[in-house]
Amino acid sequence: MNPNLERLQPYPFEKLRALMSGVTPPAGLDHIPLSIGEPRHPTPAFVTEAVLAHLHGLSSYPLTRGSATLRQAIAGWLERRFGLGEGALDPERQVLPVNGTREALFAFAQAVVDAGRPGAAVLMPNPFYQIYEGAALLAGAEPVYLNCGDDGLPDFDAVPAETWARCQLLYLCSPHNPTGAVVPEATLRKLMALADEHDFIIAADECYSEIYFDEDRPPVGLLEAAARAGRSDFRRCVVFHSLSKRSNAPGLRSGFVAGDAEVLQAFFAYRTYHGCAMPEHHQAASRLAWGDEDHVRQNRAEYRAKFDAVLEILGDVLEVQRPEAGFYLWPRTPGDDAKFARELYRQQNVTVLPGSFLSRTVNGENPGAGRVRMALVAPLDECVDAARRIRSFLEHK
Amino acid sequence: MNPNLERLQPYPFEKLRALMSGVTPPAGLDHIPLSIGEPRHPTPAFVTEAVLAHLHGLSSYPLTRGSATLRQAIAGWLERRFGLGEGALDPERQVLPVNGTREALFAFAQAVVDAGRPGAAVLMPNPFYQIYEGAALLAGAEPVYLNCGDDGLPDFDAVPAETWARCQLLYLCSPHNPTGAVVPEATLRKLMALADEHDFIIAADECYSEIYFDEDRPPVGLLEAAARAGRSDFRRCVVFHSLSKRSNAPGLRSGFVAGDAEVLQAFFAYRTYHGCAMPEHHQAASRLAWGDEDHVRQNRAEYRAKFDAVLEILGDVLEVQRPEAGFYLWPRTPGDDAKFARELYRQQNVTVLPGSFLSRTVNGENPGAGRVRMALVAPLDECVDAARRIRSFLEHK
Numbered sequence: 001m002n003p004n005l006e007r008l009q010p011y012p013f014e015k016l017r018a019l020m021s022g023v024t025p026p027a028g029l030d031h032i033p034l035s036i037g038e039p040r041h042p043t044p045a046f047v048t049e050a051v052l053a054h055l056h057g058l059s060s061y062p063l064t065r066g067s068a069t070l071r072q073a074i075a076g077w078l079e080r081r082f083g084l085g086e087g088a089l090d091p092e093r094q095v096l097p098v099n100g101t102r103e104a105l106f107a108f109a110q111a112v113v114d115a116g117r118p119g120a121a122v123l124m125p126n127p128f129y130q131i132y133e134g135a136a137l138l139a140g141a142e143p144v145y146l147n148c149g150d151d152g153l154p155d156f157d158a159v160p161a162e163t164w165a166r167c168q169l170l171y172l173c174s175p176h177n178p179t180g181a182v183v184p185e186a187t188l189r190k191l192m193a194l195a196d197e198h199d200f201i202i203a204a205d206e207c208y209s210e211i212y213f214d215e216d217r218p219p220v221g222l223l224e225a226a227a228r229a230g231r232s233d234f235r236r237c238v239v240f241h242s243l244s245k246r247s248n249a250p251g252l253r254s255g256f257v258a259g260d261a262e263v264l265q266a267f268f269a270y271r272t273y274h275g276c277a278m279p280e281h282h283q284a285a286s287r288l289a290w291g292d293e294d295h296v297r298q299n300r301a302e303y304r305a306k307f308d309a310v311l312e313i314l315g316d317v318l319e320v321q322r323p324e325a326g327f328y329l330w331p332r333t334p335g336d337d338a339k340f341a342r343e344l345y346r347q348q349n350v351t352v353l354p355g356s357f358l359s360r361t362v363n364g365e366n367p368g369a370g371r372v373r374m375a376l377v378a379p380l381d382e383c384v385d386a387a388r389r390i391r392s393f394l395e396h397k
Numbered sequence: 398m399n400p401n402l403e404r405l406q407p408y409p410f411e412k413l414r415a416l417m418s419g420v421t422p423p424a425g426l427d428h429i430p431l432s433i434g435e436p437r438h439p440t441p442a443f444v445t446e447a448v449l450a451h452l453h454g455l456s457s458y459p460l461t462r463g464s465a466t467l468r469q470a471i472a473g474w475l476e477r478r479f480g481l482g483e484g485a486l487d488p489e490r491q492v493l494p495v496n497g498t499r500e501a502l503f504a505f506a507q508a509v510v511d512a513g514r515p516g517a518a519v520l521m522p523n524p525f526y527q528i529y530e531g532a533a534l535l536a537g538a539e540p541v542y543l544n545c546g547d548d549g550l551p552d553f554d555a556v557p558a559e560t561w562a563r564c565q566l567l568y569l570c571s572p573h574n575p576t577g578a579v580v581p582e583a584t585l586r587k588l589m590a591l592a593d594e595h596d597f598i599i600a601a602d603e604c605y606s607e608i609y610f611d612e613d614r615p616p617v618g619l620l621e622a623a624a625r626a627g628r629s630d631f632r633r634c635v636v637f638h639s640l641s642k643r644s645n646a647p648g649l650r651s652g653f654v655a656g657d658a659e660v661l662q663a664f665f666a667y668r669t670y671h672g673c674a675m676p677e678h679h680q681a682a683s684r685l686a687w688g689d690e691d692h693v694r695q696n697r698a699e700y701r702a703k704f705d706a707v708l709e710i711l712g713d714v715l716e717v718q719r720p721e722a723g724f725y726l727w728p729r730t731p732g733d734d735a736k737f738a739r740e741l742y743r744q745q746n747v748t749v750l751p752g753s754f755l756s757r758t759v760n761g762e763n764p765g766a767g768r769v770r771m772a773l774v775a776p777l778d779e780c781v782d783a784a785r786r787i788r789s790f791l792e793h794k
Contacts, residue, residue: 042456058648059647112398135670251677
């Protein structure tokens, strides 16, 4: 067996199950899970209809590279969304469809990390989406956790040169899960300079980029920052996007990677063996989804309403703020986060995810401790109900 | 970059493109590709309808483990098909759905190979499905090619003990692509004993197992041989099956792995990071497909008719025989296989795959050389047309 399997950590939800084991919530209250980051708004009808209209795709092996029309639709979306200008991306060489960002983020590390180089390191924010850590471990590298501060982001200036020197891959998550912070353009520029200096790749997980609150101020993306820094070849930069959150289609398993053509060529070679090609009927629906923004604006409006309502209820009883983007709240808890989560479940049948389950202790500090993650994915009334119960829980503690 | 990417070989179809480059076939003849092993019979309507009826699955993240009902359907199929007896397989621990056998065969090596063990080797037949080799290389192991003889199978008795001692994983392909040979039960027993002795895993790619010619004599499977050898725990045995060929649904990306619970537990841990979960609408259709044999019998009847017709045309001009199973012919060529393929294309606009493109030269011998692979996947009339053209080509050489 691959001995790196032994190095994998339990998932946050395994820890949550263990934490809640033996706890009996009140029978009279429905369970509201704010712990799970699964989009629950309906999939747009035109996406479902496009899948339906292309079910003849069941009879063909899909191509790893995807159809040219899908790649063109993706390149066009990136160009419009991030102000890259028409033709800034070559759909042949700088775009690859993937079966969701999870598989792509994982496979990417397997393809790019050279575990034979001494001190091989993969850097990631802390707290983090656990796939980054597993990807690093299974690629045979050391995961290096960069603690997020109060601004919800790692202090990249504090990373020692020795660590950058060993870095082969830096995972960014922007907007960040769970803190909701967006890595600013100036920081992205600094990171690109560091990537050049120390020869590493930046893998920016931007799967939450379309869930934001001010229609006039969408979060900046890595390719956008690269283009504005004059890196029109997106050297050492790769972004990961998904339709799961943007278009409420997690079951479509559809996303893409885009950026550095040379890196993508190697990743493509890996993927032809990896064997995750997107079925043609899912490609057809994805093409249409990337071409439409109305449903994405509508989606944002629904999240905005939920954040407004929930923050109105919780704003004065919990240390919590509206995130820059994403669909999570990341409040501080009065006292221990795991205890908070367990007691909230016991008294109110609401589950939230302890922040310490999403992070590792580095130098004696666990940056997720003392916070919980709440996903506002349920319908508005359910989110409001949950918020009222949390308020009641806090007031009667 | 992962330096193992450099060790990957060009795909057979890249070599074929290079071989045919600059060759102009006769304008008056339609192109018939016998080179591609993609099923072309129609996907059964009930499979398409099941996908359609479950498109609400687009709104949910699927589980890596798949639904209990899908795993039960798979276990039931294995029990019926391979005479294991009801309840012989535990659907919770001994079955995992996968997104087709390609991704599973590849990921499996990444999960089970310990590249740190000296001489780490993955054994495979030669010629072979190229994913086995890429999986071995990217897992950091040495691919060891076992030349197939005239019977279309490796001579396992000829493998030195020193090689078995280094073996961590043995890929079997039975029925074999391209030779069509089925590994006999006695050989499977010997291999299981060797697996015990040398502590390796047998990964049997059985994706062609349902394409056979005598309804009363289906090919034996590894789990069947294991059960009859008293290995009710299927220790060190894992099989890979797919709906692509059995049910003409390559775009469903649906298959499964089954066998040793301990091995599957480790593979499951890998797969939670690997991130290839089957969409729920594909799971629902797969469940029904594994539960129906009528369409599979019909599928076999169509292949049988094509083999009958083509062998009638070619049997006396080419050294060719009906395979035990699968949808390939694997005739000897008069002279060099690549030259045969190129000239056939030039004169008749029919493409076949040179056998030497599917194999490696070991000890000065290339077991695919002097043969070509012809996939009888096209409709009957097209296969007959191709066979007549090949006959004409051979008669006018």
